[in-house]
Amino acid sequence: MQLKGKCAVVTGSTSGIGLAMATSLAQAGCNVMLNGFGDAAEIEKTRADLAKRTNARIVYSGADMSKPDQIRAMIAGANQELGGVDILVNNAGIQFVAPIDEFPEAKWDAILAINLSSAFHGIKAALPGMKAKRWGRIINLASAHGLVASPFKSAYVAAKHGVVGLTKTVAMETAELGITCNAICPGYVKTPLVEKQIDEQAKAHGIPRERVVREVLLANQPNKAFIEAEALGDITVFLCTESAAGITGIALPVDGGWTAH
Numbered sequence: 001m002q003l004k005g006k007c008a009v010v011t012g013s014t015s016g017i018g019l020a021m022a023t024s025l026a027q028a029g030c031n032v033m034l035n036g037f038g039d040a041a042e043i044e045k046t047r048a049d050l051a052k053r054t055n056a057r058i059v060y061s062g063a064d065m066s067k068p069d070q071i072r073a074m075i076a077g078a079n080q081e082l083g084g085v086d087i088l089v090n091n092a093g094i095q096f097v098a099p100i101d102e103f104p105e106a107k108w109d110a111i112l113a114i115n116l117s118s119a120f121h122g123i124k125a126a127l128p129g130m131k132a133k134r135w136g137r138i139i140n141l142a143s144a145h146g147l148v149a150s151p152f153k154s155a156y157v158a159a160k161h162g163v164v165g166l167t168k169t170v171a172m173e174t175a176e177l178g179i180t181c182n183a184i185c186p187g188y189v190k191t192p193l194v195e196k197q198i199d200e201q202a203k204a205h206g207i208p209r210e211r212v213v214r215e216v217l218l219a220n221q222p223n224k225a226f227i228e229a230e231a232l233g234d235i236t237v238f239l240c241t242e243s244a245a246g247i248t249g250i251a252l253p254v255d256g257g258w259t260a261h
């Protein structure tokens with residue numbers, strides 16, 4: 001129980017990578033606030049199952065990460081319900097794939113708001129509590145697309161590069177305060193977000209799903225294997241330990257060699 005008694009907020013944790021990270025943090029002893037969209041009964045089942053499995057206190061906020069006031073209310077809620085935010089994982093994210101000259105403005109705005117600005121608002125709201133305790137861990141889910149580009153993903157690539165820049169700046173500002181801020185940059189992880197992309201790319205390229213996986217998604221991932229969400233959970237826990245106190249401001253690729261090209 002490396003993180004016993006710590007309190008964590010994981011945005012976008014009703015599914016995919018966020019749920020895996022929330023699970024790993026709860027297994028490591030954290031009390032966790034889940035967040036994200038989905039069927040209310042399913043979310044409650046996820047919450048109750050995780051609490052039962054880990055003996056951790058698991059609460060839920062339905063805050064919309066595109067709405068700054070709701071993000072502030074989520075952090076205030078975590079301060080009240082969990083007694084603070086020691087660990088903030090900014091993970092919520094959406095994707096949309098289209099050539100830039102056809103890219104809908106509303107999708108650009110939504111991707112920038114949810115994938116980038118939400119991290120700013122969450123960090124701004126959670127930092128005072130971390131500073132008071134002189135301990136904190138901020139982990140931002142960027143992407144290999146925070147380090148390199150792919151076509152048709154202008155908003156996503158711009159937002160994720162922004163997340164890496166935000167991570168470095170926050171690391172500079174908090175370096176002497178017992179707080180670290182790091183970005184994790186995964187390659188492709190098979191989650192609902194990627195399942196949707198397989199369909200969209202199949203349409204964009206006019207090829208079947210199997211070819212999209214082999215020739216488009218994993219084309220640049222040298223190990224030709226999807227990253228496991230559970231591995232990202234383990235890495236998150238490691239970045240929250242005392243052993244990782246000297247790791248700050250990094251953009252850690254977990255991408256099967258993609259960005260080593």
Ligand code: NAD
Pocket residue numbers: 011012013014015016017018035036037038063064065066091092093094114115141142143144185186187188189190191192193194
């Ligand atoms: P996912 O679609 O499985 O999960 C996304 C989560 O975000 C869900 O819980 C969803 O409810 C939540 N969410 C979406 N919009 C929200 C909003 N407005 N407010 C609150 N919650 C909202 O996606 P995923 O693949 O698990 O992705 C998680 C993060 O990892 C994202 O930031 C994504 O960009 C990043 N990432 C994913 C991959 C991948 O291959 N799956 C690779 C690199 C980075």
